[in-house]
Amino acid sequence: MAFRRPICYPLRFSTGGATAPRCGRQSTIMTESTATAENFDIKVEDAGPARKRISVTIPAETVADRIQxxxxxxxxxxxxxxxRKGKAPKHLIQRRFGSAMQDETMQNLVREGYESAVNDNNLTILGEADVDGGIENLKIEEGKPFSYSVEVDILPEFDLPDFSGIEIIRPLLEVEDEHIDxxxxxxxxxxxxxxxxxxNFQPMDRMLGAISVDAEGEDEPIFTHDQALVALPPEGEAGQVLGLLLDDLNSSFSSAKVGDVVTMTTTGPDGHEREEFRGKNLKINYTIHLAERITPNTPEGLIEQFNLGSEEVLQEQIRLALEQRRDEEQASVLRQQALEKINEAIDIELPEKYSTQQIQRELDRMRQQMMAGGEMTPDEVEIKLAELRNEAEVGMRExxxxxxxxxxxxMEFEIHVNESEINTRIAxxxxxxxxxxxxxxxELAKAGQLPTIGGQVRDDKAADAVVAKMTIKEMPAEEWNAMHTDGGSSKPAAKKKTSKKASSKKTATKKASTKKASSKKASTKKASTKKATKKKDS
Incomplete structure (x- = not known):
């Protein structure tokens, strides 16, 4: 499996609708055809920043010819x-297969017109095309012309800056015993x-139940699901239900029991991937079907479960895992700085309103990025995503x-991704x-997230390629923290830094998460001030 230009994501036609809490229904991928669209009347127009509207009209004679x-x-x-095979009369064929035959012909015509518009206009497509009214509602009739329109996100044109003049910082960190503990x-x-x-539900308990969401002014629920998971957050922290951030989630369930209906209210954020939630006053009804509480294992239990032999071996395995996580997090910090610097250096006309597809795409990318970091549990990732949905305008634009x-x-660095790299990321x-x-x-396949993993690998390789062309300066953790803490110094002491080109020498640095259970979290931009600083050449 490779991800190549110009189409950066699989071509699918969005049909709308949803059957799961976090993902919309997957639409059918169009079948291939060798026919040309030379008789099609195709118009490509701007539909807003980074978005095009493609309108296609196919003559009646072409429609009739395709049907025949x-x-x-x-x-x-x-x-x-x-x-005998091949001897049945046409009128019987039409009677028996007419509906399916017309549907397949229609889908081929839609795909051919779309591909012709994309290729003839050199469009770099991002995501799925939205068919006006939904492709399931399009029909063709013999003797009549066939028209349809789609809108699609595209990659806008802009110039990249000179990377060699951009400076980014690598924080130097060390794994200590407290991090291993x-x-x-x-x-x-x-x-x-x-x-x-x-x-008697407590923070960190988990429940499975049925959920329905009512919106003010709507007679029927706008969302229902029979098996929705709710994980209560750590004490004093906000939780999430269906990606909606709720400050009082623990108190809502504290006096409930299995079988009860718990009612919660909130306002849907503008950054939610479900358009029907955005800006609406929502009432959530959750019926608890079952609940469970996790009793932590012991270090001795871990040693036995993973056949490690002794506590020293367990500690060494944990140290190696933390060092790998630290290195990955450090690379992520460099990538993030590189993107921020390029962001500041260029102007791109952005959409005024973000589509469900765009928001879902960004949330999927961020979900996989956080999961790959290993510092957050799946429940913590979903809470973080709920927080990001509430920061819709500024965060989504960035x-x-x-x-x-x-x-x-x-595209600039001709980045490709192969199956081996995807498997490594999954591992x-x-x-x-x-x-x-x-x-x-x-799990990823069931959630339709495998393409997102490939996209994340491609993004990381692209960011790494540009990081290698920038100037990297190294800095102890304390100074890095001071730069990224409110009220801290914006400039580090010059004597602590060593300037070098990224491609000339690679310095291995060490980092680990300082959080206890879920109460302390390591940021992608901020390292723990508790970590000692040590630079080690790889």
């Missing part, structure tokens, strides 16, 4: 009772035993601009989560 060609193909292959505690929670409970930059960089995620790679791959 399809009938002839079916006639030569069909076997109907009382007739915190990670062992975290792994004990992950490997804990789940016990069914009926009431992330969309970064997305465009990454696509352009991938990294599995290791951080303490799961088997095949289990993680199955």
């Amino acid at each position: 060609t399809q009938i002839g193909t079916l006639q030569s292959q069909a076997v109907l009772p009382g007739f 915190a990670e062992i505690e975290r792994q004990c929670m992950r490997a804990g035993k789940a016990d069914r409970i009926e009431s 992330r969309t601009k970064s997305f465009f930059i990454l696509q352009r960089l991938a 990294d995620i599995a290791m951080q989560r303490g799961l088997r790679p095949d289990h993680v791959r199955s």
Whole structure:
């Protein structure tokens, strides 16, 4: 599997609708055809910044010719009772297969016109095309012309700056015993035993139940699902339900029991991927079907479970995992700085309003990025995403601009991704989560997230390529923290830095998460001030 230009994401036609809390229904990928669109009347117009509207009209004679060609193909292959293969009359073929035949012909015509517009106008497509009214509602009739319109996001044109004049900073960090202890505690929670409970719910408990969402002014629920997961957040922190951030989630469930209906209210953020939630006053009704509480494992239990032999071996394995996570996080910090610097240096006309597709694309990318980091549990990732949905306007504009930059960089450096690289990324995620790679791959496949993994690998390779062309300066953790803490100094002491080109020498630095269970989190831009600083040449 490779991701190549000019189409950066799989071509699918969005049909709308949804059957799961976080993802919309996947539409059908169009079948290939060798026919040309030379008789099609195609118009490509601006539909806003970084978006095009493609309108296609196909003459009646072309429609009729395609239908008759399809009938002839079916006639030569069909076997109907009382007739030899290929000898059934056309009127019987039409009666038997007419609806399916017209639907396939229509889909081929839609795809051909769309591909012709994309190729003839050199459009770099991002995401899926939105068919006006939904492709399932398009119909063709013999003897009549066929028209349709689609809108699609495209990569805008812009010039990249001179990377060699851009300076970024690598923070130098060290893994210490306290970080290893915190990670062992975290792994004990992950490997804990789940016990069914009926009431007296506490922070970190998990529930499965039915959910419905009502919006002010709507007579019927705008969303329902029979098996929605709710994970109560750590004490004093906000939680999320369906990507909606709720400050009082723990108190809403504190006096409930299995079988109860818990009602919560909130306002849908403008950055939510479900358009029907945006800006609406929402009432959430959640019926608890079952609940469970995790009893943490012990270090001795981990040693036995993973056949490690001794506590020293466990600690060494944890240290190696933390060092790998530190290196990955450090690379992420460099990528993020590089994107920020390029962001500041260029202007890109951005959409005034973000589509469901754009928001979903960004949330999927960020979900996989956080999961790959290994510092956050799946529940913590979803809470963070809920927070980001509430920062819709500024955050979405910055992330969309970064997305465009990454696509352009991938083209500039001719970045490709192969199946081996995707498997390696899945294995990294599995290791951080303490799961088997095949289990993680199955989860991703069911959620339709495998293309997102490939996209994340491509983005990282593109960002790494541009980082290698920038000037990197090294800095101890304390100074880095001071630069990224409110009220801290904006300029580090010059004597602590060593300037070098990224491609000339690679310095390995060490970093680990300082959080205990879920109470302390490492930021992608901020390292723990508790970590000692040590530089080690690789």
